[in-house]
Amino acid sequence: MPLVDLPLAKLREYRPELTAEKDFDSFWQRQLEVSRTFPLNARLQEVEYPVSSVKVYDLVYDGADGTPVHGWYVVPAEAQGPLPVIVRYHGYSGNRGRPNELLHWASMGLAALAIDTRGQGGLTPDLARYPEGSAVGWMSLGIADPNTYYYKQVYIDCVRALDFVCARPEIDVSRIAVYGGSQGGGLTLAVAGIDDRPKVAMPVYPFLCDFRRSVEIHSTGPYPEIKNWFRRFDPEHLQEEQVYRTLSYFDGMNFAPRIKARTLMAITLQDTTCPPSTCFAAYNHLAAEKELKIYHDYGHEGLPFHEEAMMWFVHQHL
Structure with missing residues (x-):
């Protein structure tokens, strides 16, 4: 097995110093307060679907800057009583996917929501304005200042997905799960670190x-x-410290100690896109109840067996 990062024994111990600025918490509290001043204006349209056991809705709600965020909302058709809900965030350059990707959750009796990340591969545009140019892609948009950085509005869009489900009469707001892979995994850590509503x-x-x-x-x-x-x-690199100061406000490692949700993380040891040590940096800073699945021979790829592990985790803890 080729070694793409540190040996596993060192990965288990890898716990770099946190980079959060003193105003990290107040920065995100301020973003939440601003977000709450703007209505969601959620619009749901039921769509015809060839599975009678679920109802499928095309969802649009407004981001804090007015960007229309698109999602799929899937609900068991014959549900009795308040439902637990799971929210999925997708990988870089992806989109909300298709409703069938949420059916296993509905079959377990959960409502399920999947949303676009603004400006990437879905229907959701990005109406934010950036004060300077960037490299191709989204990683450097507004990177000189945390107040203008691309992921500020992305993280708030993801929190507003929780606002949507918590406003639904069919949802048990004490039973919320969030998940995702790659970028979606980073968004999961951010949402659970910013907002204490997720339980898983x-x-x-x-x-x-x-x-x-x-x-x-x-x-x-x-x-x-x-x-x-x-x-x-x-x-x-005259602006290097400022760039990494900006990024520190968006680092999953810095959100980890703030997470209260019970957490299941998967790390693949052959991953050259999200190197294992960087994932361990977040995992090893988690203070909440946590479990880790390590897949030694896998890289940045689909893990269908881990989907089943997540189903069991939700079954046991949500």
Whole structure:
């Protein structure tokens, strides 16, 4: 088995110093307060679907800046009583997927929601404005300031997905789970760190963690966008500290100690996009009840067997 990162024994001990600024919590509290001043304006339209046991809805709600966020909302057709709910966030450049990808949750008696990440591969645009240019992709949009950085509105969009489900009369707001892989794993950590409503969090090889090390050692994936930003706009790295200060507000490692949800994380040891050590950086800082699945021979790829592990985790803990 090739070694793409540290040996496993060292990964289990890898716990770099947190990079959160003193105003990390107040920064995110301020973003939540601003978000709450803007209505969701949620619009649901039931769509015809060839599975009679579920109802499928095309959802649109407004981000805090007015961006229309698209999602799929799937509910068991004959549900009795308040339902637990699970919210899925997708990987980089992806989209909300298709309703069939949520059917296993509905078959377990959960409502399920999957949303787009703004400006990426789905119907959701990005109406945010950025004060300067960027490298191709989304990683460097507004990177000089946490108040203008792309992922600020993305994280708030994801929290507003919780606002939507908590406003639904069929939902038990004490039984919320969040999950996703890669970028979706990073979004899962962020949402569970910003908001204490999730009771279960299931990040799979989370992206957006331990930024400095990720940029230094990755060999595939989106992190080159940050290097390309430096190549184009700051070849001498004169703004390096400011860039990493911005990224510290969005680092899953810094959210980890703030998470209260029971957490199941999956890490693949052959991952060159989200290097294992960067995922361990977040996992080892988790203070909540947690479990870890390590897949020694897998990289940044689909893990259908782990989907079943998440189903069991939800069955046991939600």
